Amino acid sequence: MPEPGAAPRRSPQGVPYTDLPHIVNADGLHLFCRYWEPAGPPRALVFIAHGAAEHCGPYDEIAQRLKELSLLVFAHDHVGHGQSEGDRVNVKDFQVYIRDSLQHIDLMKSRHPDLPVFIVGHSMGGAIAILTACERPGDFAGVVLIAPLVQMNPESATPFKVFMAKLLNHMVPSLSMGSIDSKWISRDKRQVEAYDTDELNYHSGLRISFGMQLMAAVDRIEREIPSISWPFLLLHGDTDKLCDIRGSRMMYENSSSTDKKIKIYEGGYHALHHDLPDVAESVLKEVTTWITEHLPATASSEPQ
Numbered sequence: 001m002p003e004p005g006a007a008p009r010r011s012p013q014g015v016p017y018t019d020l021p022h023i024v025n026a027d028g029l030h031l032f033c034r035y036w037e038p039a040g041p042p043r044a045l046v047f048i049a050h051g052a053a054e055h056c057g058p059y060d061e062i063a064q065r066l067k068e069l070s071l072l073v074f075a076h077d078h079v080g081h082g083q084s085e086g087d088r089v090n091v092k093d094f095q096v097y098i099r100d101s102l103q104h105i106d107l108m109k110s111r112h113p114d115l116p117v118f119i120v121g122h123s124m125g126g127a128i129a130i131l132t133a134c135e136r137p138g139d140f141a142g143v144v145l146i147a148p149l150v151q152m153n154p155e156s157a158t159p160f161k162v163f164m165a166k167l168l169n170h171m172v173p174s175l176s177m178g179s180i181d182s183k184w185i186s187r188d189k190r191q192v193e194a195y196d197t198d199e200l201n202y203h204s205g206l207r208i209s210f211g212m213q214l215m216a217a218v219d220r221i222e223r224e225i226p227s228i229s230w231p232f233l234l235l236h237g238d239t240d241k242l243c244d245i246r247g248s249r250m251m252y253e254n255s256s257s258t259d260k261k262i263k264i265y266e267g268g269y270h271a272l273h274h275d276l277p278d279v280a281e282s283v284l285k286e287v288t289t290w291i292t293e294h295l296p297a298t299a300s301s302e303p304q
């Protein structure tokens with residue numbers, strides 16, 4: 001509880017957290033939350049992990065479609081993103097994202113102890129989803145990965161650039177590695193415009209120290225892949241210029257899971273769920289169908 005008379009903690013946009021749905025993470029930082037609750041008893045819980053430099057708001061369409069299937073969808077803005085507290089798009093250790101995700105998942109499981117749990121993750125959020133599921137390999141009914149960060153783009157992570165990033169990280173960790181050029185992220189100009197004008201997104205350059213955390217996460221995932229045994233769905237565009245599709249192919253081919261599916265979108269850019277309308281609709285159908293197919297037979301609803 002805040003000290004009596006203390007000023008209320010406010011979001012980066014100046015809104016008191018007492019007026020916003022939120023959780024407080026283990027470092028005392030307020031994380032803005034969103035919930036999409038079905039009208040009737042939920043059949044499952046679905047946690048959505050957004051990517052770097054964005055927030056969980058743009059996942060509303062996916063969440064609404066899952067809510068229509070009587071699934072209880074929830075998400076938060078990761079530390080340093082959107083309406084959550086924290087240094088913008090920076091994190092002391094990638095594990096913070098996984099720890100906070102497990103905290104939110106455990107909170108929702110305590111409220112709905114009998115429901116299966118799914119995770120949906122995009123890009124860096126896909127890396128968070130993978131490492132979260134690896135920490136609790138028996139806890140998730142399924143993991144849906146939309147262009148997950150499993151391997152960095154070889155053009156932005158050449159051996160020389162990685163060497164220089166490691167060197168500069170010790171000297172000028174806040175130096176920018178460059179920003180995300182959204183026109184290479186989606187072929188839908190309206191989606192690019194929406195991203196570019198969304199003030200809750202981070203539009204400046206990504207720091208070297210953050211890039212090092214992304215690379216460390218990629219290294220962790222590479223080590224974990226052979227032991228991955230949980231069910232997963234992988235969706236990736238073969239024209240993704242940010243997260244190399246070879247990472248998804250490698251995960252599909254080298255994981256131990258017996259229940260796994262990969263769907264490659266020819267010509268698809270990185271943000272498949274926000275790519276051209278036919279691709280985005282296909283992604284929505286793939287995600288909702290796969291999760292529905294992975295609901296336990298008895299998951300008709302919670303006990304009345």
Ligand SMILES: O=C(c1ccc2nc(C3CCCCC3)oc2c1)N1CC(N2CCN(c3ncccn3)CC2)C1
Nearest residue numbers: 051052123124156177178182185186191192195271274
């Ligand atoms: O999580 C990421 C992500 C993943 C890997 C990255 N590697 C870099 C590079 C950048 C240049 C320097 C070296 C590191 O940035 C990354 C971001 N995300 C989430 C994705 N965003 C992209 C923008 N989005 C978007 N853009 C247009 C239309 C709709 N959405 C939302 C999703 C990127």
